[in-house]
Amino acid sequence: MNTTVEQALGTGAQRQTIIRPSRGLFDLDLGAVWQYRELLHTLMMRDIQVLYKQAALGAAWAIIQPIFAVAVFTIVFGNFAKMPSDGIPYPIFAFAAVLPWTYFAEATRRAATGLVDDADLVRKVYFPRLIIPLAKVTAPLLDFAIAFCVLLVLMAFYGVVPSIRLLAVIPLILIAGLLALSIGLWLGPINVRFRDVKHTVPFMLQIGMYASPIVYPLSQVPTEWKAFYSLNPMVGVIEGFRWAVFDRGNPDFGALGIGLVVIVVMLVMGLVYFKNQERSFADVI
């Protein structure tokens, strides 16, 4: 991609930019992303500001969505289907899982369609395109933080005493963010060429939700399937959340470890793929 070289010319340092056809598969130029960190921050703030503008209920939507999902799950799976929940009251059992999942789903959806949503920018302004999926993945963290407060209220209501383990949700949600980013790095460039992605993502996420231990506990998954099942990185994240919130048992490092390996592989390959597609975004978007 384009290489920017800061060179000292004469008395003051002046920026010199060299533009040439891209070479090399691994010319990732991550330094440019750092240079444009203010734009990352601004775009993230824009997405936050815009989301609930002219919505009468405003940021309350960040709470309404997970609450309604959990209410439905509690009635259908908790009451009708009598789904076991490891001895934890079903509403809070489900909420602890819906919370990271809602963030992950929203971050993935936005990261996948972000380039096209901001097509005007991509066509008319230069900046490292990685900024867009990064901003899309970070903006929904605010919704997550708001919904997390609801979790605290629920914990108080059900008499769940928080422990120091609760801090583990921070690295866990970051892992969910990295996963969303790595998926976005793949789907974003594909969406630039084929708008089919926009239609595919929602039902992929729907399937993903049932392939993750949200409405049921991990203990319900047959042991012989567990390794395969844990290839879904959200398994480790969600189980980690339950461990952090309910302070019982041990975290499932096996599931988390498998998930992390999957994320790292997808992320590195996704970066290379994204950077190699990046040069043609403005031409085809």
Add this chain to the structure above:
Amino acid sequence: MTKDLAISVRGLGKRYLRNAGPKHNALRDMLQDKLTTLFTLGLRRKKKDYFWALSEASFDIHKGENVGIIGLNGAGKSTLLKVLSRIVTPTTGEAVINGRLGALLEVGTGFHQELTGRENTYLYGAILGMTRAEVERKFDDIIEFAEIRDFIDTPVKRYSSGMYVRLAFSVAAHLDPDILLLDEVLAVGDAAFQRKCMNFARSLEQKGSTILFVSHNMFSIKTMCQRVIYLQKGKVVFDGPTTEGLKLYEADSRLKETHWFYRDDGEPPITFTDAEIVSKEGVNAGVIDHGERMTFRLRYKTTRRVEKPDVRLSIDREDDLHTMTFSTHTDGAAIACLDGEGELIVTSPPIRLTSDFFTANVAVRERGTGKLLVSQIVGHFHVRDAVYSSTQYGVLHESADWKHEPASAVSTAPTLRVAGS
């Protein structure tokens, strides 16, 4: 590369796949294509059809130079700016840019409708490459220049298009780049704001900024640039002094279809094959004096009879202001039909336009249907006058009858009727 160069371009080229655009936008199309190829054993496979939007461009631009980029639509002007601003990656060659580069390829790209003017100022500033602290520092200047202080906390979707553009340009204008790439952006807003923008561009020039300026507006090019680069089908065909470059461009663009003419079904039934603008200075001399009559000789050729044509000759100032139109219909010079070949001779009344640059266009409409058959550029000319310039006297000038009656004269003038008495 020496220190006083702002931009150095060597063999820069950009290749595109023709018709790559709307096709393959859905996965289904691509699968269908692949299947067709498979079943026909690749026999009907189309050869990849490339074209060079820009090829083998090489030039150096010194610091502080203002350079105009001219050329007809599709000549590669915008591609050049897009490559230099790093939006698209070149296929060949290299460009070295020394200094902070600001690109204004479209005013207001990145504005968000739901956000207020204030929020958009920060957003757009960041998009153009300013830091938050920088926008904060310049904030008052920006809204002052945009003249929207009272509406700064209103969402921009409630702005008039003029306000929108003024704010966007104002943010961009305060970028303070070493090198500024401008694409047609000055062709926005009302006349007063346009002049403000031109003045601003000139102030940048005085500060020593380098400006690369793409425009169809020869008037702005002439006033802003000492040098032009003339592109034709992606190639640099001229690089030198503005007057020479514009002369070449004007000669090339004579009889070209006007850029807004949309040709829907093949060859127009009538085309103009030759055009002359005759003035005292000579044929196609490009200069007439204020108050002089001019004659247009237009040779035409038809492929079918055109019944009762309404032929119009219009004169546009080079900031795209439409100044006057002569029409066979309204001038009482109805033509029964045009068939085969012939010549139309139009003699104008004394031209009272103020000193500026103008383009004459000829268009033919079919009476009855009103369908536009053709619209072509006749030529360009300069109205010359030492006193009546467009900046001070408006679009046209004719002398009025003036009479001065001092107060003493009023009281002693019994014939004067005072209103109301």
